[in-house]
Amino acid sequence: MSSTQSASNGERLKGQCLCGSVRFSAIPSNPETSACHCHMCQRWSAGPFFSVYCGDSVVFEADDDLERYASSEWAERGFCRKCGASLFWNLRGKADYHVSLLAIEGGPDLKFTTEIFIDEKPDNYAFANDTKKLTGEEVFAMFSEGQE
Numbered sequence: 756m757s758s759t760q761s762a763s764n765g766e767r768l769k770g771q772c773l774c775g776s777v778r779f780s781a782i783p784s785n786p787e788t789s790a791c792h793c794h795m796c797q798r799w800s801a802g803p804f805f806s807v808y809c810g811d812s813v814v815f816e817a818d819d820d821l822e823r824y825a826s827s828e829w830a831e832r833g834f835c836r837k838c839g840a841s842l843f844w845n846l847r848g849k850a851d852y853h854v855s856l857l858a859i860e861g862g863p864d865l866k867f868t869t870e871i872f873i874d875e876k877p878d879n880y881a882f883a884n885d886t887k888k889l890t891g892e893e894v895f896a897m898f899s900e901g902q903e
């Protein structure tokens with residue numbers, strides 16, 4: 756998951772929630788996005804969650820209404836307590852952000868390359884994009900390889 760390559764141009768992009776109470780900027784580590792079909796993302800974002808990996812580059816300009824929910828032992832999810840927008844998931848106790856593609860200005864210009872937890876995707880839809888598809892098991896295997 757870690758990458759030494761910088762994004763297309765390493766540009767800092769702005770993002771915000773629906774009501775604008777939470778505002779931030781971030782630099783995508785790669786010029787691409789992935790969709791997560793896991794059951795938690797479905798419940799949390801009302802669909803697959805499209806995220807952009809931004810590592811520790813996230814800077815909050817306004818975060819009084821930012822709420823962090825510990826969704827598991829290792830991850831937390833950030834949302835706006837005013838408008839309810841889903842904004843990111845992050846490794847707990849560490850700045851390691853996967854930011855919502857659609858909260859970022861210009862986010863949709865990034866290429867949609869990967870679908871994860873494909874084994875938890877509902878059967879009533881499927882994306883036509885040519886993506887790499889990983890099961891939950893394959894994702895966890897990649898995580899443990901990438902860490903010490």
Ligand SMILES: [Zn+2]
Binds near residue numbers: 774777835837839
């Ligand atoms: Zn908001």
Ligand SMILES: [Zn+2]
Binds near residue numbers: 793
């Ligand atoms: Zn997920």
